[in-house]
Amino acid sequence: MKAVTDADFEAEVLKSDKPVLVDFWAEWCGPCRMIAPILEEIAAEHGDKLEIVKLNIDENPEVPAKYQILGIPTLNVYKDGEVVKQIQGVKPKAALLRELGEFV
Numbered sequence: 345m346k347a348v349t350d351a352d353f354e355a356e357v358l359k360s361d362k363p364v365l366v367d368f369w370a371e372w373c374g375p376c377r378m379i380a381p382i383l384e385e386i387a388a389e390h391g392d393k394l395e396i397v398k399l400n401i402d403e404n405p406e407v408p409a410k411y412q413i414l415g416i417p418t419l420n421v422y423k424d425g426e427v428v429k430q431i432q433g434v435k436p437k438a439a440l441l442r443e444l445g446e447f448v
Contacts, residue, residue, distance in 0.1 A: 345367070345383060345384060345387050345396050345397060345398055346398070347397065347399070347400065348366070348397045348398070348399050348404075349399070349403070349404050350404040350405070350406040350407050353399070353404075353407045356397065357397065357422050358422060358425040359425070360395060360422070362393065362394065363393070363394050363395070363421055363422065363423045364394070364395045364396075364397060364421070364422045364423075365383075365394055365395070365396045365397070365419055365420070365421050365422075365444070365447075366397055366399055366420045366421075366422065367379070367380070367383055367396065367397070367398045367399070367417060367419055368399055368401055368408055368413045368416050368417065368418045368419070368420070369398055369399070369400060369401065369416055370402050370416055371400070371402065372402075373416050373417065375416070375417055375433065375434045376416055376417045378434050379417050379419075379434045379435075382436075382437045382440060383396050383419075383440075385437060386437065386440065386444070386448070389448075390444075390447075390448040393447060393448055394421075394447045394448050401413065401416060411427065415432060415433075417432070417433065417434065418431070418432050419431040419432075419440075421444070421447060423447075429443070429444070431443050431444075
């Protein structure tokens, strides 16, 4: 999964021609480490329809502040420059796929 930053967020996420799921995470976040392999699997299986990227909130504070990310892990799905879905916390793969059904 590709990492995005405050600097390239607009180009990589907001201007993408397909939906992009952004995993807001931090190194110290245990639940973030738990969900990462699940997201890698989803990216491998559905990368043609949904791009999945990571944004480290400690290294990139501007984007999380703009989108009021108060807890992590938070997964935002962006389509046409807008947040169209937000998922918070760790969920099993099947539950994530259900929530992402319209995008995968």
